Amino acid sequence: MDREANLPVAPGPARNLIRPTAKPPDTTSSSFSSSPPDFLRNVQAAFKRHRPLGTGQSDILRPRRILVPQREGSRSSASNVGPMLDTKKSQDVVSLSQGHMAKDSIVGTKSTATVMGETQEDASITPPSILGTTTKTFDESLHQFDARRDQPKPITDCQDNDPMASLRGESQDPGGQKKEMEWIASSQVEASTIVNHDSKHRNFQNTESEISLRSDGGITSLLAKRTTAVQDQLHQFKNFLSQPATQSSVVGPSCATTTSVHSTSAPMLNLTTCSSHLHRDSSSHVAVESLGDFNKNASSASQGNMVKLSNPSPKDTSGMLIGQASIAAKASNSAMDIRMEVKEYDLSKERQNRVPKESNAPENPSLLDDKSTKGYAGDVTNVQSQPPLSKNTSSNAKLESSKSEKQERVASGKGTSAPRKRNYDPDLFFKVNGKLYQRLGKIGSGGSSEVHKVISADCTIYALKKIKLKGRDYATAFGFCQEIQYLNKLKGKNNIIQLIDYEVTDKALLQEVMNGCMSNKDGRVKDDGYIYMVLEYGEIDLAHMLSQKWKEMDGTNQTMDDNWLRFYWQQILQAVNTIHEERIVHSDLKPANFLLVKGFLKLIDFGIAKAIMSDTTNIQRDSQVGTLSYMSPEAFMCNENDANGNIIKCGRPSDIWSLGCILYQMVYGRTPFSEYKTFWAKFKVITDPNHEIIYGPVPNPWLLDLMKKCLAWDRNERWRIPQLLEHPFLVPPVPPCLTSSQEQSCKLVRLIADTCASDQEASMLCCQLEQLLREPDLETAAQLLTSRDQQCQLLSQMSKLCFQLHERLANSTG
Numbered sequence: 152m153d154r155e156a157n158l159p160v161a162p163g164p165a166r167n168l169i170r171p172t173a174k175p176p177d178t179t180s181s182s183f184s185s186s187p188p189d190f191l192r193n194v195q196a197a198f199k200r201h202r203p204l205g206t207g208q209s210d211i212l213r214p215r216r217i218l219v220p221q222r223e224g225s226r227s228s229a230s231n232v233g234p235m236l237d238t239k240k241s242q243d244v245v246s247l248s249q250g251h252m253a254k255d256s257i258v259g260t261k262s263t264a265t266v267m268g269e270t271q272e273d274a275s276i277t278p279p280s281i282l283g284t285t286t287k288t289f290d291e292s293l294h295q296f297d298a299r300r301d302q303p304k305p306i307t308d309c310q311d312n313d314p315m316a317s318l319r320g321e322s323q324d325p326g327g328q329k330k331e332m333e334w335i336a337s338s339q340v341e342a343s344t345i346v347n348h349d350s351k352h353r354n355f356q357n358t359e360s361e362i363s364l365r366s367d368g369g370i371t372s373l374l375a376k377r378t379t380a381v382q383d384q385l386h387q388f389k390n391f392l393s394q395p396a397t398q399s400s401v402v403g404p405s406c407a408t409t410t411s412v413h414s415t416s417a418p419m420l421n422l423t424t425c426s427s428h429l430h431r432d433s434s435s436h437v438a439v440e441s442l443g444d445f446n447k448n449a450s451s452a453s454q455g456n457m458v459k460l461s462n463p464s465p466k467d468t469s470g471m472l473i474g475q476a477s478i479a480a481k482a483s484n485s486a487m488d489i490r491m492e493v494k495e496y497d498l499s500k501e502r503q504n505r506v507p508k509e510s511n512a513p514e515n516p517s518l519l520d521d522k523s524t525k526g527y528a529g530d531v532t533n534v535q536s537q538p539p540l541s542k543n544t545s546s547n548a549k550l551e552s553s554k555s556e557k558q559e560r561v562a563s564g565k566g567t568s569a570p571r572k573r574n575y576d577p578d579l580f581f582k583v584n585g586k587l588y589q590r591l592g593k594i595g596s597g598g599s600s601e602v603h604k605v606i607s608a609d610c611t612i613y614a615l616k617k618i619k620l621k622g623r624d625y626a627t628a629f630g631f632c633q634e635i636q637y638l639n640k641l642k643g644k645n646n647i648i649q650l651i652d653y654e655v656t657d658k659a660l661l662q663e664v665m666n667g668c669m670s671n672k673d674g675r676v677k678d679d680g681y682i683y684m685v686l687e688y689g690e691i692d693l694a695h696m697l698s699q700k701w702k703e704m705d706g707t708n709q710t711m712d713d714n715w716l717r718f719y720w721q722q723i724l725q726a727v728n729t730i731h732e733e734r735i736v737h738s739d740l741k742p743a744n745f746l747l748v749k750g751f752l753k754l755i756d757f758g759i760a761k762a763i764m765s766d767t768t769n770i771q772r773d774s775q776v777g778t779l780s781y782m783s784p785e786a787f788m789c790n791e792n793d794a795n796g797n798i799i800k801c802g803r804p805s806d807i808w809s810l811g812c813i814l815y816q817m818v819y820g821r822t823p824f825s826e827y828k829t830f831w832a833k834f835k836v837i838t839d840p841n842h843e844i845i846y847g848p849v850p851n852p853w854l855l856d857l858m859k860k861c862l863a864w865d866r867n868e869r870w871r872i873p874q875l876l877e878h879p880f881l882v883p884p885v886p887p888c889l890t891s892s893q894e895q896s897c898k899l900v901r902l903i904a905d906t907c908a909s910d911q912e913a914s915m916l917c918c919q920l921e922q923l924l925r926e927p928d929l930e931t932a933a934q935l936l937t938s939r940d941q942q943c944q945l946l947s948q949m950s951k952l953c954f955q956l957h958e959r960l961a962n963s964t965g
C-alpha cells in the first residue's frame with residue numbers, strides 16, 4: 152500500500168478541493184526516451200536494486216539502496232502522547248542499478264503500516280538533571296558493592312513460588328506479605344528470549360527487563376541467588392554512570408513525558424528518571440507512572456499487578472537490593488504488550504512530599520545498611536548507595552532483571568567463571584567510541600539500518616543508527632560511510648540532523664571513505680563490522696505530523712491552513728537549501744526524512760545523497776535512487792539519453808521535484824501519483840512529459856503556482872530554492888490598490904463564485920480569474936506594461952478562463 156494511502160484522505164467537497172481523478176495509467180504510450188530494448192533494460196535494472204546479502208555482486212562502485220516493501224511497525228500507537236510514527240516504513244524506497252540486468256525483480260509493493268496517530272512510544276523522556284557528584288557517589292556505591300559481592304552469600308530460592316512476583320512488584324517476605332517497590336528503573340529484557348528460550352537467537356527487540364530500586368526497608372529478599380548476574384548489572388550501571396557527564400544541564404528538573412511501547416520496542420526508564428511506578432496488568436502491560444500519582448494509585452496497585460516505585464527521600468541513605476526476576480516463560484511475544492508510562496513530575500516538589508513520608512527512614516547510612524544486611528539475612532546484596540538524583544539523595548535500591556537468558560548463564564556458573572570480555576551488556580547498551588548508550592527502544596528500521604532511541608550517561612536522549620556491514624559488498628558499505636562524511640560536513644547547520652558521534656568498526660573502510668578512494672571494490676565485508684551513528688533525536692517526522700494534521704481536519708470543512716503550510720514549507724526549503732549550497736543532492740526527500748527537533752524540521756538520511764562534482768552542476772549517478780512516490784522523472788531515467796541525445800542526470804532539480812511532491816501531499820493529503828499503485832504505472836506516468844498532474848482547487852492561487860513551479864516535468868523549468876524562498880506564497884505581495892473598475896470586476900467574479908460555490912471547478916476558475924484581475928501575471932507583472940506579448944498573454948489567459956467558466960456554468964445549469 153502506498154505510504155500516502157495510509158494518510159487520511161482529504162474529504163473532497165467538504166474541503167472545497169477537487170480530488171484528482173484516478174486516471175488509469177496509459178499503458179500504450181511512454182515518453183521514455185529509451186528505445187524498446189533500452190526501456191526493458193531500464194525497467195529490469197530498476198528492479199535490481201534489492202540486493203540481498205550474499206547475492207552476486209557488482210564490480211561497479213556504487214552506493215545502493217534496497218527496495219523495502221514493508222518496514223516493521225515498531226512504533227506503537229497510542230492516543231495521548233505526541234507520537235513518533237513510522238510512516239516512513241510504509242514507503243517504497245527504490246534503488247535502481249543502472250545498466251545491469253537482474254533476474255530477480257522486486258515489485259514496489261507498499262506496506263500497510265498504519266500511520267494515523269498510532270504511536271506514543273517516541274514521546275521524549277526528559278530525564279532530570281544529574282549532578283556530577285551524584286554520579287560519582289553512585290559510582291562509589293557501586294565500588295562498595297563490588298567489594299562486598301565477592302563475599303559468599305547464601306542463595307535462597309525465594310522466587311520459585313512465583314517467578315512473576317517480582318515483576319508485579321510483589322515481594323514475598325517471610326510473612327508472605329507483598330511489599331511495595333519504592334523506586335524503580337527499568338531496563339530492557341529480551342522478551343523473545345524469555346518466551347522462546349532460543350539461546351542462539353538473541354534478538355532483544357521485544358524485550359524488557361526491570362531493574363527496580365527499592366527504598367522499602369522492609370523488603371525481604373526476592374532475588375538473592377542471582378548475585379552474580381547482579382554484578383553484571385551493577386558493572387554496567389557503574390560504567391554507564393561513570394562516563395563523563397557534560398550535558399546534564401540540558402535537562403530540566405522535571406522529567407519525563409509519557410512513553411508507551413509495545414512488544415517490539417521497550418523503552419526503559421533510566422535511573423535518573425527518578426521515580427515511577429511499574430504497573431503490569433493482567434494482559435502483560437507494564438506501566439511506569441510518576442511518583443506524583445503514587446498515592447493515588449496505591450490502592451489499585453496493591454490489588455495485585457502493580458509494582459510501585461518511588462523516589463527515595465533525598466535524605467534517605469539506604470542500601471541497594473539487587474536481583475533479578477525471571478519473567479514467566481508462559482508469556483508470549485504477542486501477548487507481551489509492554490507499556491511503560493512515565494509522567495512528568497516536579498522533582499523538587501516530589502522531594503518535599505516524600506521527605507515527611509519517609510521520615511522514618513534511618514538517616515544514618517550505616518544504620519540502614521546494617522539493617523538491610525541483617526534484615527535480608529544475606530539473601531540480598533546490600534549496597535550503601537546514593538541514587539543519582541542529587542548528592543544528598545540515596546536509596547534502598549533493588550535492581551531486578553528479568554532476563555531469563557542471563558539467569559541461565561548465572562545458574563550454570565558461566566557467568567562467574569568465564570572471563571568477562573565486555574564490561575557492559577550489549578543487549579542493554581551500545582558502545583560508541585568507548586561511550587555507553589543505554590537502549591530505550593527501537594525507533595524504526597530503514598532499508599539498511601535500524602535506529603534506536605538511546606540515553607547517554609549524561610542523560611541526553613539520542614537516536615542511534617546502527618548499520619550492519621557484514622555480508623554487504625564494499626561499494627555499499629562505502630556508500631554508508633559516506634553518510635557520515637556528509638553529516639560531518641553539515642555539522643553546525645541547524646536544519647540538518649546533527650551527528651554527535653560515530654564509529655565504524657571497520658577502520659580500514661572508514662579510512663578509505665575519508666581518503667575518497669576505495670581499494671577493495673570487489674568482495675564483501677566478511678568481518679562483523681558495524682557503523683554506529685549517534686544522532687540528535689527527532690520527536691516526530693513530517694509524515695506523521697501530516698497524518699495527524701489531516702486527522703484533525705477530518706470531518707471539518709477546513710482546508711490546510713496556509714500559515715501552517717508556510718511555516719513548515721519554509722523550513723523544508725531552508726533545510727534543502729543548506730545541502731544544495733554544500734553541493735549535496737539528497738535524492739530521497741520525503742516527509743519521513745524531515746524530523747521535528749525542538750519544534751523545527753531537520754533533514755535526515757543522507758544514505759544515498761551524492762556530492763555534486765565541482766566541474767558540473769549535475770551528478771551522474773551509478774544508480775537510480777529514491778522513494779517511488781517522490782522520484783523525479785530524471786531519477787527514473789538517470790543516465791539514459793533524452794530526446795536530444797543528452798545524458799539525463801540527477802541534480803538539484805531532482806530534489807525540487809521531490810519537494811513538489813511533498814508540498815502537494817501537504818496540500819492534498821496524498822502525493823501526485825498516488826492513484827498509480829504499481830511500480831510500472833508510476834514509472835510510466837512520471838516519465839511521461841505529456842502527463843498532466845491534476846491539481847485540486849486551492850483557495851490561494853499562489854499555492855497552486857508554487858506546486859507547479861516545483862513539479863514542472865522539464866527539470867530546467869523547475870525553480871531553484873532561492874527563487875522558491877521568494878515565491879509569493881511565502882512572501883505574499885502587498886495587495887495592489889485596485890482601481891474602481893478593477894474592484895468592480897473582482898466583485899463581479901466573486902458574485903459568480905458565490906453562486907457556484909458547490910461547483911469546485913467553477914470556484915477555482917473564478918478564483919484564478921479574480922487573481923488575474925487583481926494582479927495580472929504571477930511572474931512578469933513588472934514587464935507587463937512594456938511587453939505587448941505579455942499583455943496579449945494575459946488577455947488570452949483571461950478569455951480562456953472566462954470561456955471555461957462560461958462553459959462550466961452553462962453545462963451545470965443545463
Ligand SMILES: Nc1ncnc2c1ncn2[C@@H]1O[C@H](COP(=O)(O)OP(=O)(O)OP(=O)(O)O)[C@@H](O)[C@H]1O
Pocket residue numbers: 216219237239240244594595596597598599600601602614616648686687688689690692743746755756758
Ligand atoms: N535522529 C533520529 N531521530 C529519531 N528518529 C530517527 C532519527 N533518524 C532516523 N530515525 C527514524 O529511523 C528510521 C530509519 O531511519 P533512516 O531513514 O535514517 O534509515 P535508512 O536505513 O536510511 O532508511 P531508508 O533508507 O529506508 O530511508 C525512520 O523511521 C526515521 O524516522
